[in-house]
Amino acid sequence: MSTENNIPYNKEINNFIIKLGLSLYLTLPQLKHVCEFIFAAVGRGYDGKVIHIAESCYQSTYRTSIGQFLSKSPWNEDYILRALQKFAVNKIWQLSRDTGKPIYVIIDDTICKKTKPSSRAKNPIEKCQFHQSHLENKKVYGHQVVGALLQCGDVTIPYQLTLYDKTKVDKDNKKFTKINIAVNIISSLPEPPIQGFVLGDSWYSAEIIIKTAKAKGFEYIGALKTNRIIYPKCSRMNHKINGFAKTINKEDFHLVTVNKHSYYVYRYEGKINGFKNVVILISYPKEALYNEKALKSFISTDINLTTEEILFQYRERWTIEVFFRQNKMELGFDNYQVRGEKAIKRFWILTQLTYLYCTCCISTDCSKFGEGLKIARKQSQQEVIAWVYSQYKKGVSLNAIFDTLKLSHNKCA
Numbered sequence: 001m002s003t004e005n006n007i008p009y010n011k012e013i014n015n016f017i018i019k020l021g022l023s024l025y026l027t028l029p030q031l032k033h034v035c036e037f038i039f040a041a042v043g044r045g046y047d048g049k050v051i052h053i054a055e056s057c058y059q060s061t062y063r064t065s066i067g068q069f070l071s072k073s074p075w076n077e078d079y080i081l082r083a084l085q086k087f088a089v090n091k092i093w094q095l096s097r098d099t100g101k102p103i104y105v106i107i108d109d110t111i112c113k114k115t116k117p118s119s120r121a122k123n124p125i126e127k128c129q130f131h132q133s134h135l136e137n138k139k140v141y142g143h144q145v146v147g148a149l150l151q152c153g154d155v156t157i158p159y160q161l162t163l164y165d166k167t168k169v170d171k172d173n174k175k176f177t178k179i180n181i182a183v184n185i186i187s188s189l190p191e192p193p194i195q196g197f198v199l200g201d202s203w204y205s206a207e208i209i210i211k212t213a214k215a216k217g218f219e220y221i222g223a224l225k226t227n228r229i230i231y232p233k234c235s236r237m238n239h240k241i242n243g244f245a246k247t248i249n250k251e252d253f254h255l256v257t258v259n260k261h262s263y264y265v266y267r268y269e270g271k272i273n274g275f276k277n278v279v280i281l282i283s284y285p286k287e288a289l290y291n292e293k294a295l296k297s298f299i300s301t302d303i304n305l306t307t308e309e310i311l312f313q314y315r316e317r318w319t320i321e322v323f324f325r326q327n328k329m330e331l332g333f334d335n336y337q338v339r340g341e342k343a344i345k346r347f348w349i350l351t352q353l354t355y356l357y358c359t360c361c362i363s364t365d366c367s368k369f370g371e372g373l374k375i376a377r378k379q380s381q382q383e384v385i386a387w388v389y390s391q392y393k394k395g396v397s398l399n400a401i402f403d404t405l406k407l408s409h410n411k412c413a
Contacts, residue, residue: 048332112334191217207274
C-alpha cells in the first residue's frame with residue numbers, strides 16, 4: 001500500500017498564513033512554498049540555504065522549484081510585506097492600548113557578509129558592496145540591511161528589513177541613504193495610541209529622523225556623537241560635547257546605575273542645532289571618569305523624563321541587536337545563497353514571517369522568539385510522528401513511509 005503524500009506542514013503554520021490573509025495575494029502552489037519555507041526554517045539545523053528547504057520538505061519539492069519561487073515566480077513581495085506590517089501594527093498598537101505601555105520603534109542596521117567573487121565570476125550576488133563594520137572595525141563585503149522593530153512590553157515584531165544600496169539615488173539624483181530609509185519607515189507608521197519612542201544609535205540621531213518622529217507623535221531617544229555642538233547656559237560660547245565634558249566638575253555629575261553598571265552622568269537641557277530644547281546626557285563609566293575614549297552621550301526630546309528613565313528607555317534598543325543575532329544563528333539570515341536582488345528581498349520577507357510566526361502566532365499567548373521557536377519545533381515533530389502513526393494504522397509499509405520521509409538509503413549501482 002502506498003502512502004498519501006500529504007504530510008501536514010504544521011496546522012499552526014497553515015492557520016498563520018490564513019490569518020495574515022496571504023491567500024489574497026498568492027496562488028495555492030505559492031502558498032505551499034511559503035509553508036515549506038517556514039516549516040524548514042523552524043526545523044533543527046536550518047542554515048538558510050535553499051537546498052535545506054527542499055531536503056526538509058516531505059513532498060516532491062526540489063531545490064530548483066524553491067529557487068524559482070524566490071527568483072522568478074510571479075508574486076508581489078511588497079503585498080506580503082504590507083500584510084505583515086499591518087498585522088504588526090495592529091498587534092503592537094492594541095497591546096499598547098490594553099497595557100498602557102509605550103511603543104518602541106527600534107532602528108539599526110547589520111551586515112550579511114559574503115565572499116567577494118573573482119573578477120571572472122559570471123553571476124555574482126547582486127547589490128553586494130563594501131560596508132564599514134563597527135563590529136569588526138573594518139570594511140567588509142556583503143549586504144547592509146536596515147531593520148526596524150516594533151516593540152511593546154515583551155512582544156517584538158519585525159516591521160521592515162531594507163537593503164541599503166549605495167548606488168541608489170532619489171528623484172533629485174541625490175544618494176538614497178540609510179537616513180532616508182529610516183525616515184520612510186517612521187513616516188509609514190500611525191501615531192502611537194498612548195506613548196511612543198523611536199530609538200536609534202548615533203548614526204540615526206539625525207535632525208530629519210528626530211523631526212519625522214516628532215511629527216508622527218513619537219519622542220526620540222538615541223545615542224549622540226560627541227562632536228555635536230551644544231550651547232550651555234553656564235558658558236558664553238558654544239561647545240562640542242567632548243570639549244565641554246572636560247570642563248564639568250565631578251560634583252556636577254550624578255551617579256546612575258543601569259544593568260548593575262554605574263555611570264557618572266551630567267544632564268544638559270537646552271539648545272542643539274535644529275532643536276530649541278532637548279535633554280543631552282554626558283556619561284562616563286564610574287571607573288573611567290574623564291577618559292575621552294569612554295565618553296558617551298545620549299539625546300532625548302522628552303525633557304520630562306528623568307535621567308534614569310532616559311537611560312532605561314534607551315536600553316530597549318538592545319532588542320534589535322538580539323534580533324539580528326537570533327536571525328543569523330537560528331534562521332540563516334546571512335547564509336542565503338540566492339543571487340538576485342528580488343530573491344534576496346523575498347528571502348528576507350519570508351524570514352520576517354517566520355520570526356513573526358514564532359513570536360506571536362505559535363500559541364494563544366505571545367512569547368519571545370526563542371520560546372516560540374522551541375514550541376514550533378516540537379509541534380512539527382509531533383505532527384510528523386502523528387502522520388507516521390496514522391500511516392501505520394492504515395497498513396502502509398515501513399519502506400513506503402521511509403520513502404515519503406526521504407529516509408531511504410540510496411541504492412548502490
